[in-house]
Amino acid sequence: MHHIKSRRGFTIAEILIAVSIAAIVMVTCVFGISSAIYTIRAVVEKSTADALAEAEAQYIKNEIRFAHDPDAVIESLSGHDASLNDMSVSGLIFETDPSGAVTFRFAIGEHEYEYMVIPLNKEFIQ
Numbered sequence: 001m002h003h004i005k006s007r008r009g010f011t012i013a014e015i016l017i018a019v020s021i022a023a024i025v026m027v028t029c030v031f032g033i034s035s036a037i038y039t040i041r042a043v044v045e046k047s048t049a050d051a052l053a054e055a056e057a058q059y060i061k062n063e064i065r066f067a068h069d070p071d072a073v074i075e076s077l078s079g080h081d082a083s084l085n086d087m088s089v090s091g092l093i094f095e096t097d098p099s100g101a102v103t104f105r106f107a108i109g110e111h112e113y114e115y116m117v118i119p120l121n122k123e124f125i126q
Contacts, residue, residue: 049108056106064102064117073095111120 044121067073092106104118 045109049111051069052108053106053111053113057113060104061115061117080125 030049064075092104095103095105097103100118102117103114104117105112
């Protein structure tokens with residue numbers, strides 16, 4: 001009786017398992033990289049929006065705070081536009097409470113901001 005010598009190498013099943021594991025690892029890596037890219041873009045957009053919001057808020061605060069007639073400034077700023085890196089301010093809304101404090105809201109992209117300003121030339125009742 002002849003004994004068959006064992007050959008060194010991989011069987012088809014072993015190769016299929018190795019290829020399947022490699023494919024799963026590659027898909028996981030591609031998904032992780034695309035997720036990281038999306039997250040980076042979202043963080044950049046949010047930080048750009050925050051920088052624009054801060055600059056816009058400071059501009060509006062200064063315009064209202066140091067104005068002789070804050071109501072006139074509010075009217076003139078209602079149509080005020082600003083932009084940075086293809087992002088623009090939209091929906092600029094002002095509200096004034098009885099004490100004279102001005103709250104303004106606006107949106108930049110998907111992010112909404114709200115700030116309150118107390119004009120320096122108003123008399124406030126504590």
